[in-house]
Structures are given as structure tokens and as C-alpha cells.
Amino acid sequence: DDVERAFDWRDLPAADGLEWLGATPKNKESAFTEIRLGFDAKGLAALEVYDNFGQRTLIRLAKLERNPKLSADLFRFTPPPGADVVGD
Secondary structure, eight states, X not given: OHHHHHEXXXXXXXXXXXXXXXXXXXXXXXXXXXXXXXXXXXXXXXXXXXXXXXXXXXXXXXXXXXSOOOOGGGGOOOOOTTOOOOOO
């Protein structure tokens, strides 16, 4: 719902084997001018971001797995000896 209010959405022509959806932020002070989402039969496959400097960032997504079971050990961090630790 917030996404619909924050962006102007439009269908874009298919390209590179993907169906594309474009979004332009309604807030003119946004850090980017446009986002494009590319979809294949499995779902989101690419993300293009155009920033205010005219730069394009393309992210290709592959082997996505939704909601995988992750071990809590993946989120444990032990600072190396001699590292400064700020806070708890």
C-alpha cells in the first residue's frame, strides 16, 4: 500500500527475456530517478536503479530461495583479537 502511494508504476516492454515494471518515485528529493523490476517465470530476476547522477546499477538475481532455514550460528560474530568493540 505504501509502495503504491510512493511511486508511479507502469508496464515496460519485455526485454532480455524478462517482463519489466517501472517505478518513478513521487518524492522529487529521492536518491534515485527510477527503479525497474524484471521478472521471469520464477519471479524477480533483475533490478535496475537509475540515480540522480545518471548512473545505472543493474542487479541480476539467481538461485533465490525464499525463507530458507538459517542456523543461528550464521549470525554469531566473534571479534578478532585486538579489535575495539564499541557498545555491548
